[in-house]
Amino acid sequence: MEWDCLYQMQKDLDKYIENNQSLGGREVFEEKCLALMVEVGELANETRCFKFWSKKPRNNHYRILEEYVDGIHFILSLGLEKGYQYSSREVKNPDRSETAQFNKVFQACTSFHQHPAQEEYEQLFASYLQLGSVLGFKEEEVQQAYIKKNEVNYVRQEEGY
Numbered sequence: 274m275e276w277d278c279l280y281q282m283q284k285d286l287d288k289y290i291e292n293n294q295s296l297g298g299r300e301v302f303e304e305k306c307l308a309l310m311v312e313v314g315e316l317a318n319e320t321r322c323f324k325f326w327s328k329k330p331r332n333n334h335y336r337i338l339e340e341y342v343d344g345i346h347f348i349l350s351l352g353l354e355k356g357y358q359y360s361s362r363e364v365k366n367p368d369r370s371e372t373a374q375f376n377k378v379f380q381a382c383t384s385f386h387q388h389p390a391q392e393e394y395e396q397l398f399a400s401y402l403q404l405g406s407v408l409g410f411k412e413e414e415v416q417q418a419y420i421k422k423n424e425v426n427y428v429r430q431e432e433g434y
């Protein structure tokens with residue numbers, strides 16, 4: 274997957290949002306860390322993987338993918354905030370349950386929040402890609418879904434969202 278291209282798209286979107294919301298260079302690292310964790314929670318809710326008390330089925334593949342790429346947006350954006358860029362490498366399916374992998378991602382989010390260094394960033398990104406693999410997403414469809422949501426984010430800003 275071409276992460277370089279996605280970082281550039283994210284940079285443009287972040288700048289557009291910053292201007293549109295008149296942030297004036299305001300520091301939003303804390304907000305983006307929380308936003309990422311909220312997105313991961315929303316994603317877990319769509320899969321319902323942890324709801325051992327319920328028989329209601331999970332949402333469909335595409336709805337879950339849409340939610341997944343919101344997290345990709347915030348992870349790219351956090352990398353741009355701190356000047357880190359994840360470079361492509363092979364992602365191995367971790368052979369963990371969805372629930373176990375969600376917990377790994379949350380752990381990686383809090384580690385990065387507490388110590389926002391390159392190594393923690395790489396681990397955060399890798400754990401999120403592994404989550405994608407556990408959820409059954411192919412790299413190509415993640416990229417396509419990212420591009421689609423990136424466009425939607427511009428439209429939402431234009432609509433005064």
Ligand SMILES: O=c1ccn([C@H]2C[C@H](O)[C@@H](COP(=O)(O)OP(=O)(O)OP(=O)(O)O)O2)c(=O)[nH]1
Binds near residue numbers: 347
């Ligand atoms: O600086 C930013 C801020 C936001 N986003 C993107 C990430 C994500 O794709 C979207 C926010 O998520 P969502 O669309 O779920 O927004 P929401 O406000 O949580 O939506 P809703 O009110 O529909 O739940 O905006 C960025 O890329 N950069």
